Amino acid sequence: MKLTQIAAICAIASTATLAQATPVWQDFSITGLYGENYELTPDEKQSTITFEYAAKLQYGDFFAFADRTNSDGQSDTYFEVSPRLSLGAVSGKKLELGPIKDVLIATTWEGGDDMNNYLYGVGVDLAIPYFQYAQLNFYRANNDIQEDDYQMTFVYGIPFKLASEEFLVDGFLDWSTAEKDEVAHKSELNWTTQWKWNAGKHISPSTKFYLGIEHSVWHNKYGVPNKDENNVSALVKYHF
Template sequence: MKFTHIAALCALSTAATFTQAAPVWQDFSITGLYGENYAHPVGMVDDLEQTTITAEYAAGLKYGDFFAFADRTNNDLSGNETYFEVAPRLSLGAVSGQKLAVGPIKDVLIATTWEGGEGFNNYLYGIGFALDIPYTQYANINFYKVENDGQEDDYQMTITYAVPFKIGSEEFLADAFLDWSTAEDDHASELNWTTQYKWNAGKHISPNTRLYVGIEHSVWNNKFGIKGVDQNDVSALVKYHF
């Protein structure tokens, strides 16, 4: 096992250990997606139908934050597949007891992620920044070194944000992630920008019901690191927060 692989595992373990505390807040949700323009490297097609069920958990903790999700799809590389990510972050401000805010940066964190799927595990470790951006519910940017399983290691930048807004009395939320990774000898650079645009239909059932309907727009260039496999898909979305 390479030294950097061991370092990645240690970073994940350390962040997970320090963030294991009673949540300051937490959220669990289930999402259903259906789209018809998914790209697939087999045959280089970009018009496959796909259904995805996603379970997500997010929490704010005393010493950091935690996010995890699992996707179950019916139309991935080997047919029905499950893909997951587990991403604890350790707040250096909380651990040190010092305020690390400067400009739009409100905290600095050790950022780690474990990506897993059918026959592979990738380990990401690096530095993250929690940002204070006007009109956003949250905004983050992480910079990772990536220990890839099955292809050359690379580097990745991940941006996440959420923007709530209203039209009249109706409540909406636009949230997104953007992953960009570097090209290496055996794979192309990837860019995956996925945005969900959601209407809070649940408030018409009861004040505490969080049922969202809307769309997910996915722009994924060089999908799976394969040059020329580009996806531009709009999927129908239903999301329920427990």
């Protein structure tokens, strides 16, 4: 294991330990997706079950998810674990400037079949009108199966109402740099957005049961040249 990978693992472990505390709030959800225009899968059709956990903690925040995908009878599992440590909370000072609400140490562990990537860097929480939340993270990525690169991740959520109906648009944008390795690894961009209607409101005021779509736009998917994806999947999501 490379020294930089060991350092990245230590950074993730330290961030998770320091950020851990009784949650200010937490959320657990399960999502089902089905789409028919995927790239670099055994078949263009793919179904996915996603388990997600998010929490706001005293000294930061924590997000994790696991995808279980099935395409043409082949199943795979992919997960990410992303603890962040708030430098404002640790120092007891407000690290605010313009739209920046806080500065954080940002880490992520990406794992799956025969691969583990470790990302570490800095993140900021942003105050943007109409956004429920917005995060911008900059990472150095120590990768298992390709050369190390750099990544920028923007995460966002925008709730809104039409008449009495509740909607939520949320998602992320990942952009990573190109790197030279045995197989050319191109710069890639993945912009995935979920457009959701809270049908659960008609069951009870506190029920969060969403119906909608997930739209995924991917340029040079997995860094493979000219493998572009534009896929719309049907979505069902329930928050416990």
